[in-house]
Amino acid sequence: xPLYVTVWLVGVLxxxxxxxxFVSGFKSTDQLSRNPFGLPSPWVTSNYxxxxxxxxxxxxxxxxxxxxxxxxxxxxxxAALAAFALARFAxxxxxxxxxxxxxxLMFPFAVAILPLFILxxxxxxxxxxxxxxxxxxxxxxxxxxxxxxxxxxEIPGELEEAATxxxxxxxxxxxxxxxxxxxxxxxxxxxxxxxxxxxxxxxPLLVFSEQTWWTIPVGVQQFQGQYATDIARVFAxxxxxxxxALGFYAVAERQLIGGITLGATKx
Numbered sequence: 671x672p673l674y675v676t677v678w679l680v681g682v683l684x685x686x687x688x689x690x691x692f693v694s695g696f697k698s699t700d701q702l703s704r705n706p707f708g709l710p711s712p713w714v715t716s717n718y719x720x721x722x723x724x725x726x727x728x729x730x731x732x733x734x735x736x737x738x739x740x741x742x743x744x745x746x747x748x749a750a751l752a753a754f755a756l757a758r759f760a761x762x763x764x765x766x767x768x769x770x771x772x773x774x775l776m777f778p779f780a781v782a783i784l785p786l787f788i789l790x791x792x793x794x795x796x797x798x799x800x801x802x803x804x805x806x807x808x809x810x811x812x813x814x815x816x817x818x819x820x821x822x823x824e825i826p827g828e829l830e831e832a833a834t835x836x837x838x839x840x841x842x843x844x845x846x847x848x849x850x851x852x853x854x855x856x857x858x859x860x861x862x863x864x865x866x867x868x869x870x871x872x873x874p875l876l877v878f879s880e881q882t883w884w885t886i887p888v889g890v891q892q893f894q895g896q897y898a899t900d901i902a903r904v905f906a907x908x909x910x911x912x913x914x915a916l917g918f919y920a921v922a923e924r925q926l927i928g929g930i931t932l933g934a935t936k937x
Contacts (some may be wrong), residue, residue: 695906718905738867753818774812821855
């Protein structure tokens with residue numbers, strides 16, 4: 671019983687700010703000043719409709735989606751190949767190489783801001799979506815490799831031997847057998863990569879100086895600065911900016927939890 675009470679309390683604490691922001695988005699700034707916790711009277715729908723009618727909002731939504739998908743494909747694809755080699759092949763220095771990857775988990779992104787900016791400027795990747803996709807993929811590799819290697823190592827060796835006897839090459843075993851069996855793990859790391867990319871604020875702010883490729887987090891910051899005195903409109907923008915991420919998580923929640931649970935069971 672205490673566990674359920676705790677869960678409900680945590681749920682209420684998490685939902686209350688979202689609900690408050692949603693309702694406040696239907697108010698005017700004057701209503702927020704006079705009655706910050708009451709229901710709107712009247713309901714001001716223009717705060718939401720103006721944002722939805724704005725081309726810049728949809729452009730930033732598309733930019734965030736493109737960058738998130740590109741980052742995920744590159745991260746999971748490269749990490750799957752690396753994890754396959756580190757899990758299924760025995761070669762000198764394998765554990766040392768894996769240790770180097772795990773050390774990447776301790777490397778904070780903020781430390782690399784200055785050299786990363788110089789590197790991107792040198793290669794002409796500023797104001798270019800690849801200037802965000804490539805670094806995000808690089809910083810996402812360590813965690814993805816660690817997760818996938820654990821799953822790949824649990825695949826029985828007898829299965830690989832049988833596939834080899836049937837004439838299947840190592841790459842064929844990886845593509846036809848290993849990846850389908852590791853679908854829960856691939857789903858988990860894909861979700862983690864998408865969420866990390868979607869929530870990334872510092873890197874897009876560093877790379878994009880023009881509005882063409884601004885992502886949703888950068889757009890939220892710029893919108894708050896532009897409408898600092900119109901708090902109700904800012905609430906509406908914040909809610910609409912959260913909807914895609916919340917919707918995606920609601921759809922992918924079962925896959926994420928299932929993948930993590932399966933990984934814990936295998937471990």
